[in-house]
Amino acid sequence: MRIEVPLAQASRLLNHGPTVLVSSQHGNQRNLMAAAWAMPLDFKPPKVAVVIDRQTLTRRLIEASGVFALSVPTLAMADLCTTVGSVSGQSLIDQGREDKFGRFGIDQFSGPVLGLPLPAQAIAWLECRVLPDFGVFDAYDLLPGEVVSAWADAEVYRDGRWHFEAADPRRSIHHVGGGVYFTLGEMLHTRNLDAS
Amino acid sequence: MRIEVPLAQASRLLNHGPTVLVSSQHGNQRNLMAAAWAMPLDFKPPKVAVVIDRQTLTRRLIEASGVFALSVPTLAMADLCTTVGSVSGQSLIDQGREDKFGRFGIDQFSGPVLGLPLPAQAIAWLECRVLPDFGVFDAYDLLPGEVVSAWADAEVYRDGRWHFEAADPRRSIHHVGGGVYFTLGEMLHTRNLDAS
Numbered sequence: 175m176r177i178e179v180p181l182a183q184a185s186r187l188l189n190h191g192p193t194v195l196v197s198s199q200h201g202n203q204r205n206l207m208a209a210a211w212a213m214p215l216d217f218k219p220p221k222v223a224v225v226i227d228r229q230t231l232t233r234r235l236i237e238a239s240g241v242f243a244l245s246v247p248t249l250a251m252a253d254l255c256t257t258v259g260s261v262s263g264q265s266l267i268d269q270g271r272e273d274k275f276g277r278f279g280i281d282q283f284s285g286p287v288l289g290l291p292l293p294a295q296a297i298a299w300l301e302c303r304v305l306p307d308f309g310v311f312d313a314y315d316l317l318p319g320e321v322v323s324a325w326a327d328a329e330v331y332r333d334g335r336w337h338f339e340a341a342d343p344r345r346s347i348h349h350v351g352g353g354v355y356f357t358l359g360e361m362l363h364t365r366n367l368d369a370s
Numbered sequence: 371m372r373i374e375v376p377l378a379q380a381s382r383l384l385n386h387g388p389t390v391l392v393s394s395q396h397g398n399q400r401n402l403m404a405a406a407w408a409m410p411l412d413f414k415p416p417k418v419a420v421v422i423d424r425q426t427l428t429r430r431l432i433e434a435s436g437v438f439a440l441s442v443p444t445l446a447m448a449d450l451c452t453t454v455g456s457v458s459g460q461s462l463i464d465q466g467r468e469d470k471f472g473r474f475g476i477d478q479f480s481g482p483v484l485g486l487p488l489p490a491q492a493i494a495w496l497e498c499r500v501l502p503d504f505g506v507f508d509a510y511d512l513l514p515g516e517v518v519s520a521w522a523d524a525e526v527y528r529d530g531r532w533h534f535e536a537a538d539p540r541r542s543i544h545h546v547g548g549g550v551y552f553t554l555g556e557m558l559h560t561r562n563l564d565a566s
Contacts, residue, residue, distance in 0.1 A: 189406050190544035190552060191387015210385050211409045215421060215510055223419070223512070225411060249558065256560040278563060310506035314411055314514065316419070336546045340555070348386035348544070348554065350532045353562070356386060358544065359536070359555025362445065364452040366549070367474060 177328040179298075184324035185214035186335055187246060187298040188222060192346035193255060193355065196224060197243040197290045198235035203267070204291045206274050207232045208259030210349040212244055220321040222302060228315055231263035240304045241288045242319060245296035249357045250343040254278060256353045287323040297327040297344050337361075373524040375494075380520035381410035382531055383442060383494040384418065388542035389451060389551065392420060393439040393486045394431035399463070400487045402470050403428045404455030406545040408440055416517040418498060424511055427459035436500045437484045438515060441492035445553045446539040450474060452549045483519040493523040493540050533557075 179187065188194070194212045198205045211225035222244060226233045236242045247255050258274050266273060275282055281294035285301040292299045302319030311318055330337060330344050338345045338358050347355040375383065384390070390408045394401045407421035418440060422429045432438045443451050454470050462469060471478055477490035481497040488495045498515030507514055526533060526540050534541045534554050543551040 186547050190546045191389075191406070191409075193387075210387070211411070213387075213407045213409045213419075213421070215407070215512065221510070223409075223510075225409075252558050252560045253563050257563040260562045261564050307509070313503070314417070314419075316411065318510065335548070335550065336552070338552065345555070347558065350386045351382050352531070353560045354531065355558045355560065356532070356534065356554040357556050357558060358552040359541070360553050362448050362543065362551045362553060364448045364549045364551065366456045367449050367453040368457050 175328045176325045179324040179326050181220050184220035184321040188214050192246050193349040195245045195247050198232045200235040200239040205231050205263040206258050208255045223318050225315050243290040243301045245293050246298040247296050248344040297330050299325045371524045372521045375520040375522050377416050380416035380517040384410050388442050389545040391441045391443050394428045396431040396435040401427050401459040402454050404451045419514045421511050439486040439497045441489050442494035443492050444540040493526050495521045
């Protein structure tokens, strides 16, 4: 079940540094790619930043539409992440093939605020509007966005934070390179050692 | 044993989204804080970005010196991360107390290029120079740095990537909020599903 996450808590969905999927759409074209370089930027209003190479179809669609979405994929989606991170959306267009959603059978639903195509099997979804300051980040291929909707899978996100069980195939994944990921492992409660 | 990581591969140390420790130093003052919002920005030259609140001693020391370092702490350092992320370096100065390195008994060594105080028990260390473009990021509290030295613990980083064993206390940690972290779990090899 998908639950809405208060916008002021949207950063919690990305705080642990998962690899994300980036949704984009402009006119009749849509795309999905993987990105490891994404993080929260601010709490209120909630902002995120993601690095998207200027050679990509995703970048072109985002610049044309002014919107994008980040989703948090799972262990069960790991091969899919590598696939959408390897296959060029533009090359599918050039070859007259269907887009990645069709080609790889990715279930999607329309984002509640911006209508972006979101992968249904993910565990969190953030729709974002590109911030007007985008120009100052352009040289870094860094896209800053304001989060306008945030949702999560209630089975793994509740009471304001992630609760991944050890064997859950819905744990997030963290790319270390070359198609190799680590999943999350055990949860760890810590304490402030400064007793005084 | 610490091994030097080629600068062109420095991004691999942060690619999986770990929580980091931020070292800063200016004149006689030095500090260490935790940050979850850090990521690579580019491969060559290697760049990183980290969000550092403008109210912090760390931010003041970095702006004064033009340099900072990011280290990747471990499961064994989790309480320490929460502690240096909770205690204000400025308040220790105001109270005439020793700095966090002394107060919490943090072993440190001097970074090889910039001489920054690096926590010896971490598993990766990146010394960075603040990029001249810093001004354009200022409104976002986002510090962009060029990586000028990159080192890792050869026990867990070799052949160009992380190799965390399941029970290793040197696994990286990923903050989900409120002093709760997840460690990394199992390694996962994936494949591109696009066979054609």
